[in-house]
Amino acid sequence: MRARPISPEQRARLRRAAAGAPRRPWTFWVLAILFGAYVLALYGPMLCIYVLSLQDIRGGLVFPMKGLSLHWFVDLFTQVRTGDVKGGFQRSISLALLVTVLTVVGSFLAGLAFRQRFKGDGVVFYLMIGSLVAPGLVLGIGIGLLFQYLGLPPSWYTSALGAHLSWTLPFGVLVMFAVMSRFDRSWEEAARDLGATRWQSIWLVVVPILAPGLLAVALFGFTLSYDEFARTLQTSGSLNTLPLEIWSMTLNVTSPSLYALGTVTTIASFLIIGMCLGGIALIQRRRARHNPSV
């Protein structure tokens, strides 16, 4: 390195860096407070309803807490007026899992395709963006009318599935773009060079290396579908998904059982996502343990 005169300012900075505890600029503290406020606003209201859902029969929609019981959870699953929460829940989970699998496969393959230019790539890309930004209800109406016109009965596993995919797939492909940009093409070339067939190189090299990115796509797919409302409204047929159930509840239920539902669905989605992440961690640990040379 060439020697260069060092200004007193730089020297001070270097000394601070060497001391290991550089002074933070005032903007750090301002932004830290903003971040804290944001997180508080993100979690605060939700924590409120989790707490309020634990009231007893006297409970209302606002603080202060009245008693402590599981009354509203029982109410949620026994009262007729709250609708078919259990069925909606099952359908939503099944639909979300189905959407997740299809989204991961479809986005992965599309990600492979979009790595190079091909005839018509621009058309597909802009169709995809279109599908992403189209108002959900409009698309739902279109799909509903299309099914009606074709004489097909709409249901959660046909029309609603397609409606969800038209939203989760473009999202997944965008995530794949970001993931793929960090993938070194020479890995794939090396695999081919070493004698792997196209499928072997995808299965043994590309997929394992991209696994974390694919997991991100899966999480996106699951949450987007599990929570999807506007596109489902006109496409789910006679049986409701969970968000539709919740929607109808918000219109006619004004008791803390609404909050109880919020608590239950939150726990459920955390459980599912936790199980996915846990399963992957387990697989990785087992893989590491089964590493034959250890």
Next chain:
Amino acid sequence: MTVGKGHIELAGIYKRFGEVTAVDGVNLHIPDGAYCCFLGPSGCGKTTILRMIAGHEDPTGGEILIGGEDVVGLPPVARRTAMMFQSYALFPHLSVRENVAFPLRVRGQGQAERFRAADEMLEKVRLSELAHRLPGHLSGGQQQRVALARAAITQPRVLLLDEPLSALDEQLRIQMRTELRRMQRELGITFVHVTHTQMEAIALADLVVVMEKGKIKQAGDAREIYSRPHDRYVAEFLGGQNVLSGKATGAQGGNVTVGLQGAAGLCVTLEPGRRVALGEPVDLAVRRDDIILRRPEAGAVPEGWSALNTRIKAIEYQGLFVKVMLDAVGEGEFVAYVAERDFFSDPMQMGDIVVASWVAERSLLLA
């Protein structure tokens, strides 16, 4: 005619990427079991040639023969070549042993069998104790040896190396250079190695191929390329030569006199078959270590020597020798490498007027 299994012939291959011609009509024989280096600046088409031999690119035209059979259009496996990538392209999710065993795995070999083969190979590159590590935890040199082992495990007939040493630091590079040559002898297969470092090429190769702009400028063994460069480009790229430009001013027997601006005629031997017209611009090359510096007061140079009056511009001590930069004649550098002992027996200073002289027979007329 029968040829060895690792004999490579490139017959008029060229490659275009859209408007750009990357490789422009290359013809070359690489003998079986040779260590061949493609040498040139980046963008000269050397890597493209390598990738076409490997089967990662198809030539726009021409033939590539390996062991006498045309391989154009065949996938990499069918060519029985193996490539070592510049970044090594080790699979980050597989251990060293699994990486090395990968080619056998995709050929359907059982785990026990392929791991045994991988372990043998790892022993050859002296990495046995790291077999269970992931590539991310290896040093650059170790990664390179894993890549080498992985490429060699299928016993390819040709091993292709794309800038294999460029990611290493200076010391390691020299060490791995020796290692590569040892592996090549041990495996007894053809190595084709692409590099932009001339020292690497001449230290390693049986056959050095110097390229410029998609064309071969000169191909030959290392000593020939270095000491008898064909033209100005090769001479300057390989280094170690001074190139002086002048005009042919006279001829005498097999010799030509070259006139330089502001200097007496320099005598140079004509190669047989070479003709030069009077007044034609010519380039003359003199090895830097052939130049002897004398003080003007030491008297005239002996018979059969050429001499130029010049001035010392700068002096750089290099350890083994002293690099003396002289006032250029025309364009380009004019440098003398003086053995350390000779220089310091009568040290010269910057700005001194000196006579640079050399045995006329040792200078070369360039194309």
Next chain:
Amino acid sequence: MAARANTLAWFYISPLVLVLVPFFVLPILVVVIASFMESDGFGGMIPHLTLANYAAVFGAELTLRLYASTMKFALLTWIFTLGIGFWIAYFLVFHVRNQLLAIGLFLLCTIPFWTSNIIRMISWIPLLGKNGLVNSSLMGVGLIHQPLEFLLFSDFAVVVAYVHQLTIFMIVPIFNAMARIDKRTIEAALDAGASRYEIMRYIVVPLSKNGIALGSIFVLSIVMGDFFVVKVMSGGGSASIVSALFEDIAVLQYPSAAAAAVVLLLAVVVMISLILRTVDVRKEIAR
């Protein structure tokens, strides 16, 4: 070779196309066709070409009000989500020095995304309601004597809910873009004597432009297509383009809803293509 590469690419892209054609292209076509039909008043359509639906959309004063109100929501939401999202991403990328901590904090922001939007919306009731936490604490400290009515079931509440739900759509792409900025360029700028403001203006903002564009596309398209936040959070007091459309559907007026939908689609397309003109999203994402 090129032909083979094309075939392979189309093979890879086919699942996406097989979803987009029947579930995006055809439905939109159906909506466009429906917008030119006459309603029989009972949920059916008479295949008789007419422009009456469009005439109704453009003739109604209501349309203008709906667009004005939706644009107001879109603009406010965009300003707040961008303002908050940009600085949070900046904080995480440039101020949090421990990378693991930064990723942890980033995940902390994304976790609520895993729960239902509707539930997250309802969760403002105990806070912003007439007897909610905000009002009762403000009255408790004596700042106000009457509960603030505008907190819930108002335009204010709508914007709060939008910002609450959509800021994450800004944070993720901007975070992604900023994380790719080579820290050495900033050090180089510091060495060159740039002030912190200049670094912001000439390095950070231009290099996060793609993230900002992508986030804006998400936020604006979601707000413009929403009916549900407006309906719940305004307590029926405000309407948006889509909520009006939803009312039409509820009374089975498909053709007029379709005409309104086509106009909205065009509006969204124009808006998104204006954003797309500023950056080549595909190239930037795939970089």
